[in-house]
Amino acid sequence: xxxxxVLVAMSGGVDSSVAVLLLQQQGFDVVGAxxxxxxxxxxxxxxxxxxxxxxxxxAQQLGIEHHLIDVGDEFKEKVVDLxxxxxxxxxTPSPCQRCNRWIRFPALLAWAEKLGCDYLxxxxxxxxxxxxxxxxxxxxxxxLKDQSYYxxxxxxxxxxxxxxxxxxxxxxxxxxxxxxxxLVSARKPESMDLCFIPNGDYRAYLRxxxxxxxxxxxxxxxxxxxxxGQHEGLAFYTIGQRKGLGVSVGERxxxxxxDPAQNRVIVGSEEDLLATGLIATEVNFIYLxxxxxxxxxxxxxxxxSTPVSARLSARPERKxxxxxxxxxxxxxxxxxxxxxxxxxxxxxxxxxxxxRLTGR
Numbered sequence: 001x002x003x004x005x006v007l008v009a010m011s012g013g014v015d016s017s018v019a020v021l022l023l024q025q026q027g028f029d030v031v032g033a034x035x036x037x038x039x040x041x042x043x044x045x046x047x048x049x050x051x052x053x054x055x056x057x058x059a060q061q062l063g064i065e066h067h068l069i070d071v072g073d074e075f076k077e078k079v080v081d082l083x084x085x086x087x088x089x090x091x092t093p094s095p096c097q098r099c100n101r102w103i104r105f106p107a108l109l110a111w112a113e114k115l116g117c118d119y120l121x122x123x124x125x126x127x128x129x130x131x132x133x134x135x136x137x138x139x140x141x142x143x144l145k146d147q148s149y150y151x152x153x154x155x156x157x158x159x160x161x162x163x164x165x166x167x168x169x170x171x172x173x174x175x176x177x178x179x180x181x182x183l184v185s186a187r188k189p190e191s192m193d194l195c196f197i198p199n200g201d202y203r204a205y206l207r208x209x210x211x212x213x214x215x216x217x218x219x220x221x222x223x224x225x226x227x228x229g230q231h232e233g234l235a236f237y238t239i240g241q242r243k244g245l246g247v248s249v250g251e252r253x254x255x256x257x258x259d260p261a262q263n264r265v266i267v268g269s270e271e272d273l274l275a276t277g278l279i280a281t282e283v284n285f286i287y288l289x290x291x292x293x294x295x296x297x298x299x300x301x302x303x304x305s306t307p308v309s310a311r312l313s314a315r316p317e318r319k320x321x322x323x324x325x326x327x328x329x330x331x332x333x334x335x336x337x338x339x340x341x342x343x344x345x346x347x348x349x350x351x352x353x354x355x356r357l358t359g360r
Contacts, residue, residue: 003029006119006163007112009104010034010066012055014178015123015166017185020062021177022165023121031115032059032066035107037079037099038196039072046195049188057184067115071107078102080196084209087235090258091334094350095194101153101284109161121163125171126151126345128159134287135159137345140167149303152338152348153284206235218263220247223256223272231265234258240273240330258333275331275354277323279315283349291320297339297346299324301331307340319352327357 006023010016010032023030034055038046045053059066079095079102086093105120112120125140126148135156140146154162166174178186193200206215215233222228229247231237237245241255245267256268278301285291291314298307299322309325322337331354338348 003027004119005029005031005115005117006121007031007033007108007115007117008064009108009120009122010055010058011050011123012052012058012185013050013123013188013190014174014183014185015125017058017062017123017183018174018177019121019123019165020058020064021181021183023163024062024064026165028119030062030064031117032062032064033108033111034066034068035075035104036068036070037072037075037103039070040076040080041072044068047198048193048195048200049190050193050195052188054184054188061181061183067111069107069111071103074107075099075103075196084206086334087206088215088233088260090234090260092238092332093334094336095196096150097153097336100150105154105158105162109158112161119161119163121165123166124148124151124164125167126164127167128162128164130160137286138167139340139343139345140164142170145171148345149300149336149338149348152286152336152345155284155286159286203236206233216263218265220245220265220267222249223266223268228267234260234263234265237265239332270329271357273329274327274357275324275329276327276357277310277321277355278331278337279352279355280320280322280337280349281318281352283318283320283347285347286345288346290314295341297322297341300338300340301328301351302335310339312339312346320349321355323355 006028008020008030020030034051079098083093083095108120124147125142125145127138129136129138139148197205215235218231219227220229220231237255239255253267254273256272257266294311294313297310297312299310300307310322313321315321333351333353335351337351339346
């Protein structure tokens with residue numbers, strides 16, 4: 001009987017390496033693949049520990065064939081260029097979400113089909129479950145390492161072909177397995193930096209590229225419009241920022257909004273940062289075709305935030321309103337909001353705007 005064949009997305013890190021190991025132990029015929037996102041720069045490796053070409057050594061250790069897939073042009077167009085555009089427009093983008101949704105999974109699923117694979121697997125700490133023909137994305141077993149937040153863009157078509165083997169394990173168990181099998185990935189540190197940003201310094205990256213006119217200095221103003229200073233460019237500021245503003249208003253001041261129309265950084269009090277809800281756009285639902293009535297959910301407004309109860313309802317033009325059970329701090333346009341029902345990911349989208357507690 002022929003073994004089921006699976007393509008594993010490999011970064012060279014411990015999670016994807018152990019994903020290969022686990023699938024081999026489960027009887028799969030495993031093939032490895034790594035995306036080269038950086039070929040538009042003439043590079044073969046990222047700027048951080050992610051996706052090192054050391055992945056080839058891991059593949060050799062585990063005895064599998066390995067493919068390097070070039071997606072550089074698409075990555076530049078759909079991730080890097082939009083990253084620069086969003087910052088210039090006063091948004092704080094989520095490039096990893098865009099990559100997963102528009103580059104990583106479409107490219108890898110296409111290659112899985114090309115190579116005759118039945119499934120695609122990744123090293124994400126999340127789980128997939130099927131019930132009555134419906135596929136659900138679930139949080140990973142290790143709540144501290146859960147990465148379901150990054151996968152909200154998947155749908156039924158994708159989930160029926162995706163395996164997430166490490167999601168059933170605590171991260172400590174993954175490290176133990178890597179060490180027991182002497183995988184080279186067991187000695188690599190985890191990286192949280194963006195793969196296309198040298199040394200993780202996004203401000204330097206933006207400055208280097210500001211020569212094309214993306215960034216312009218402007219005014220720092222209070223919520224009532226009083227000019228109190230000058231900023232270097234909207235891209236160097238984010239909602240909730242307190243340090244490095246170079247202004248004094250007699251009390252603690254925070255960035256509460258960025259105004260691209262007038263190229264202004266708006267500062268205010270801690271209370272001005274609070275929001276009672278948000279408007280989301282570019283929303284994807286994983287197992288609902290549409291939202292016909294308001295429902296209770298929990299939402300995360302950033303990866304490390306604590307889920308908060310909310311009431312979710314549809315608005316015109318495919319936008320959605322999430323009304324929080326309790327006010328939330330520093331809801332940031334451009335970032336990702338993900339909706340949960342229990343341990344299931346309902347879906348998610350991009351934060352378009354907060355609904356301010358103060359109304360400003």
